[in-house]
Every structure is written in structure tokens, then in C-alpha cells.
Amino acid sequence: MSDKPETNAYWATNIKIVTWCLVLWALVSFGFGILLRPMLSGIAVGGSDLGFWFAQQGSILVFLAIIFFYAWRMNKLDAEYGVDEQ
Amino acid sequence: MDQFVLNWIFIGASFVLYIGIAVWARAGSTSEFYAAGRGVHPVVNGMATGADWMSAASFISMAGLIAFTGYDNSTFLMGWTGGYVLLALMLAPYLRKFGKFTVSEFIGDRFYSPTARLVAVICLIVASITYVIGQMTGVGVAFGRFLEVDNTTGLLIGAAVVFAYAVFGGMKGVTYTQVAQYVVLIMAYTIPAIFISLQLTGNPIPALGLFGNAVDPATGADSGVALLAKLDQIVTELGFNEYTTHHSDTLNMVLFTLSLMIGTAGLPHVIMRFFTVPTVASARWSAGWALVFIALLYLTAPAVGAMARLNISQLMWPEGTASEPVSAEMINSDEKYAWMATWQKTGLLGWEDKNGDGKIAYFNDKDADKVAAMEAAGWGSENELTNFNRDILVLANPEIANLPSWVIALVAAGGLAAALSTAAGLLLAISSAVSHDLLKGQLTPNMSEANELMSARLAMAGAIAVATYLGLNPPGFAAQTVALAFGLAAASIFPALMMGIFSKRVNNKGAVAGMLVGLVVTLVYIFLHKGWFFIPGTNSFTDADPLLLTIKSTSFGAVGAMLNFATAYLVSNATEEPPEEIVELVESIRVPRGAGAAAADH
Numbered sequence: 001m002s003d004k005p006e007t008n009a010y011w012a013t014n015i016k017i018v019t020w021c022l023v024l025w026a027l028v029s030f031g032f033g034i035l036l037r038p039m040l041s042g043i044a045v046g047g048s049d050l051g052f053w054f055a056q057q058g059s060i061l062v063f064l065a066i067i068f069f070y071a072w073r074m075n076k077l078d079a080e081y082g083v084d085e086q
Numbered sequence: 087m088d089q090f091v092l093n094w095i096f097i098g099a100s101f102v103l104y105i106g107i108a109v110w111a112r113a114g115s116t117s118e119f120y121a122a123g124r125g126v127h128p129v130v131n132g133m134a135t136g137a138d139w140m141s142a143a144s145f146i147s148m149a150g151l152i153a154f155t156g157y158d159n160s161t162f163l164m165g166w167t168g169g170y171v172l173l174a175l176m177l178a179p180y181l182r183k184f185g186k187f188t189v190s191e192f193i194g195d196r197f198y199s200p201t202a203r204l205v206a207v208i209c210l211i212v213a214s215i216t217y218v219i220g221q222m223t224g225v226g227v228a229f230g231r232f233l234e235v236d237n238t239t240g241l242l243i244g245a246a247v248v249f250a251y252a253v254f255g256g257m258k259g260v261t262y263t264q265v266a267q268y269v270v271l272i273m274a275y276t277i278p279a280i281f282i283s284l285q286l287t288g289n290p291i292p293a294l295g296l297f298g299n300a301v302d303p304a305t306g307a308d309s310g311v312a313l314l315a316k317l318d319q320i321v322t323e324l325g326f327n328e329y330t331t332h333h334s335d336t337l338n339m340v341l342f343t344l345s346l347m348i349g350t351a352g353l354p355h356v357i358m359r360f361f362t363v364p365t366v367a368s369a370r371w372s373a374g375w376a377l378v379f380i381a382l383l384y385l386t387a388p389a390v391g392a393m394a395r396l397n398i399s400q401l402m403w404p405e406g407t408a409s410e411p412v413s414a415e416m417i418n419s420d421e422k423y424a425w426m427a428t429w430q431k432t433g434l435l436g437w438e439d440k441n442g443d444g445k446i447a448y449f450n451d452k453d454a455d456k457v458a459a460m461e462a463a464g465w466g467s468e469n470e471l472t473n474f475n476r477d478i479l480v481l482a483n484p485e486i487a488n489l490p491s492w493v494i495a496l497v498a499a500g501g502l503a504a505a506l507s508t509a510a511g512l513l514l515a516i517s518s519a520v521s522h523d524l525l526k527g528q529l530t531p532n533m534s535e536a537n538e539l540m541s542a543r544l545a546m547a548g549a550i551a552v553a554t555y556l557g558l559n560p561p562g563f564a565a566q567t568v569a570l571a572f573g574l575a576a577a578s579i580f581p582a583l584m585m586g587i588f589s590k591r592v593n594n595k596g597a598v599a600g601m602l603v604g605l606v607v608t609l610v611y612i613f614l615h616k617g618w619f620f621i622p623g624t625n626s627f628t629d630a631d632p633l634l635l636t637i638k639s640t641s642f643g644a645v646g647a648m649l650n651f652a653t654a655y656l657v658s659n660a661t662e663e664p665p666e667e668i669v670e671l672v673e674s675i676r677v678p679r680g681a682g683a684a685a686a687d688h
Contacts, residue, residue: 007673007676007677010677011676014676018175018176021171021175022171022175025168025171029164029168029343030340030343030344033160033164034332034336034339034340034343035336035340037332045297046296046297046298046312046313046314047297047311047312047313047314047315047316047317047318047330048297048312048314048315048318048330049330052157052160052314052330053297055157055160055163055164056152056157056160056163056296056388057293057296057297057385057388059163059164059167059168060163060164060167060377060381060384060385061381061385063167063168063170063171063377064374064377064378064381066171066175067170067171067174067175067370067373067374067377068371068374070174070175070370071174071367071370071371071373071374074179074367074370075367075370078366078367078677078678078679082679083677083678083679084367084678084679085365085366085367085678085679085680
């Protein structure tokens, strides 16, 4: 199958989608939730700041969005490349 | 009706339900025993995964872990949910496409090495057994507290129920009981949380109440002050760390979160749930549904923690911290404080009027300024709320909020559901590794389908016996072993699975070397800090002053994983390329087409 450029393009697109999803995954948890929290401290959210919200709730909500986006996008990609289950 | 009778009715009814499901969902083939016949709907599997994943610790202890530390313990919230992103994007769809029954079988086949499979089996069994001990002791404790039977009897009843549905039903029986257990545990968790949120913030959704305004306890009207601001104020007035600010070491916080994420994605009992769905596409959706059901509890837990801590702090200083502490007489007579006497009996709560002034002063007596201020005010130099167990925040919630007795009974059934569902998932991971990887894979490869099914049942019975024994005689290190389970999963299993899918170049030698390096270095690091084989006094370092920078032994899994990746990469590149059929195997698991065919082989 390695000779099929179609499959290679499918996998390369998948890697690109996974990479962007993981960038977002790291940004909301390690970024907004921990390391970048001091920079967001000016943005007040209900008695604390945006970083606290991301650490306690926001990151979980973004994780959910990432997984559902990935499932939707990949199932579409499978169909585009004709590698979906029949 | 008497609380005790109600507890028995709720717990008894939930057990009848679980056993009823066991009778209905018996496993008739190895495919049903290991993978529920691969016919589980993605939403149903998501719900079962939620119960599988959320243990006694998530249900009982997590809110307290967050409440007593505040922001710094957000690590648990992000770590235990962020792992599902890794699982959904990097493991679940491909392992489902591979279409076999155990995690170690994939490692063995992909790295064409019985040694790799054996290393994976050992990691899997050690991680799962250490994890199951906590569940079994949790079952015993829950029985002891709510049904007034001794821990041993409680544990044996719990083990008998698991036996009924896990030995006969295998993955099929466990899946559908986990769905029922999820429903019980989420109701038990959210109903008291909704009431406490209404009382403290006027908002019926705890996750929104957490960031809303607090209600004035005297008038019941909106106080105009945010709940978190009020909590920050009262805990600092009592000499504790401010709730919402960052106090711990940042490097360790990042690595601990990452270790929990990688460990979550690498825990075999969670991964194997994704073998039960019919297609690769449904494995992707199912990971999302699993996180939906987990998030219902994980978004509620920080609210429960913060609200319960505020509530109890206010109860101890009814007129505010500038006034006087609650009197011992008020605790004994006022019905708002009746729950304290109930929980004093369980040993989770204690108070003592040490200076004999008739008041119970609750403050941080490790803070010198606070001690001086309290002495000056005449409340003594010692904290008089002598015992304040973190588990009480969830367990006593319904009584603190004055909820009807059936809610208390529901919480009892919920705690048991959380412990039993996770125990069953872990036992299934252990028994399928024994029967499928060790017996069928290594010792007697020609075993017939019927014999393998019988040996899977026997392995399950054996695993339950071992877990029950360890639950009755927990090794002294039981509390520390969760770090061990996550460390092993993070440092050995997750990297091997990920490289097996995303690299065609990593070969047998690289994978085995990587797993061994990750495993051994992580184990040694944990032993150096917690004692060799957890024997007290044999440690050379402590987590307060760790060997490497500020990295505690609980956070080392992520470092172990990186060492695993680096070793596997270097060794693989220095040795020969994997054979052609392995390259083809990797290419075939990367595309979904043909997943149904893989299932039909079994």
C-alpha cells in the first residue's frame, strides 16, 4: 500500500489534523490553565480569572470539542479518500 | 423510614439490577467474553467507559482533593480528562481497526516479539492489580459505613456480585452492568450537588454556580459577591492558602498533569472498552461520548469541592471570622449541625474543645500569624476541628444540605457502583491478559475456542479471588499505588502503542528496549522516593525534596515516557528495519476500511 499516493495523502492529512488538535489541546490545558495563566490574570471570570476557569472547566469543554471535531472530520476524510468502512 | 433500612433497599435494589443484567447478558463465545461481540453502540460504550474509568477515588475523593488545595489540584481535572484526547486521536481508532482482544496482543504482533508482549502483559497486570486493591477496599469501606456490616463481610458481598456478572458475562455482562452503574453513580453525584449549589448560589447547575455569586446565608438573597471571591476571603482569614491562586511548583504541575494524561490513555482497562464497538468511525465517536459522561461528573466535582469547603467554613464561624467560633453546645443541639455527630462516629470528622472555652475554633494552626491572632482573640492556639477528612465533602453532602434520606441511600449505592464498575473493568483486563496472552498466546496456542472461554472464566474467578484477598489484607503501600499504576501505563504502555501506530521504523529491539528503559527508570525513581517496594524508611529522597529538579515521583511517568520514546528511536535506527509484513500491518491499521472483516475472523 505504500506505493499508493492516495493512502499516503490520506495519512498526511490525518497527521496534520491530529497535530493541530494537539496544539489546541496543549494550549488550553498547559497553556491557558497553567503556564500562560499570569498573562490572562487581567480577564476576570466569576470571582477569579480566565486561567482558573480554563484549569477547572474550560479545558474539559475544549477537550470535548476537539474529540467530536476529530471524529466528524476524520469520518469525512475517510469518505473523501474512499477508505471508510462499507 | 429508617435511614439504615433505606440504605439496604437502595443498595439491594442496585445489586438485583446488576445480577439481572448478568443473567440476561451471558457470554457464549470468546468474542463476547473479551469484546462483547463488538456490537456495542458508541453511546452505550461511552457510558460504560465513564463508569469503567470513574473509580471510588473519582466519586468519593476528588472533590475533597480539589477543595483542600484549590487551584493547584486542577491537575487532576485536566489530567484525567485530557487523556481522552490522546486516546481518541492516537490510539482508539487504530487499535479497534487492528481488531484483536488485548492491548498486549497488539504490542506482541506489531513488534513481532513474544518478549514485547510479555513485558506489556507484566505492566498491564501490575498496573491493574495495584489499581484494583483501592477499589476493593473502597467497596468494604462503603459497606461498613452505610450498612453497618464489617468491612470483610462487605467486601465479600461486593466480590460475589462482581463474580456473578463478570465470570458469566465477561465483557458483555460488564458492559451493560457498567451502563447501569453509570446511571446510579451520576445521579448520586449530581443530585446532592444541585441542592448545595441552589443553597449557596441559587443556581441549579453546580458548574455555573461555581463562577456565580454567593447567596447571603442570613437573608437568602444574592450577596453580590462572587462565590470564589468569598471562598478566597474566608480561607485566607482562617490562615489557609488562597483558593484560586497558584502555590505549587509550576514544572511539577505541568509534568504531573501530563503524566496523568498519558497514563489515562495507556490504562489497558480503558483502552479495551474501545474493542467493543462495531467500526473505526464508532470508536472515534465513542471516545467523545465517554468524555461527555465523564465531564458530567468532572465539571461538577470542583463546584462540589469549593461549595462544601465554603459551607463548612461558614458553619464553623456562623457570625463570620471576625466574630466568634461556633460553640460546642450549638454543634450538639442545633439541627444544622446534626450531620457532624453522625460523621464523628465514622472517624472522618472530629472536634475537641482543647482550651475549654466552650467554642470550637477552626483555623490553620501551622500559620504562626494566625495562631497569634487567635490567641489574642481568646480562642486558643490550636485548631479545634481536629479531624476533617477530605472524603466527607462528598459523603456527607446530602446531610449537610439537609436532603431527604433517600438521597443519602442513593449516595451509598453510587459510591458502591463507582467502585464495583472500575473493579470489574480492571479484573477483565487482568483475566483476558492471563487467558488470551499467557495461556493462548504463549503456553497452549492450540487451545480450542470452548477451552479458551472456560480458561477466561477461570482466570476471572482467580483474579477476583486475588483482588479480594488483597482488598482484605491491603499492603501498607496501597495508597501510593495509584502513582505506580499511572507511572507504568505512562512510561511503558502508551509510548509502545503510539510508536506502533505512528512509526513504521520502530522495530522489535527498539520497542523492547524502550519499554524496559521507561519501566525500570520510572520504577526506580518511584522506589527512591517512596521506599524500595514501598517499604518505609528505604527511600533516599522525599517528594518534598526530589532527586531531579522539582519533579515528584508521582509526576515522573511523563519523563519515563520520553525516555521510552528516545530509547526506542535510537535503538531502532541503529538496528535493522522491521520486515515487510509489519510495514503492511501498520499501513492496514491506519485506514478504517476492512475493520468489519477483522472482526469476522473471530
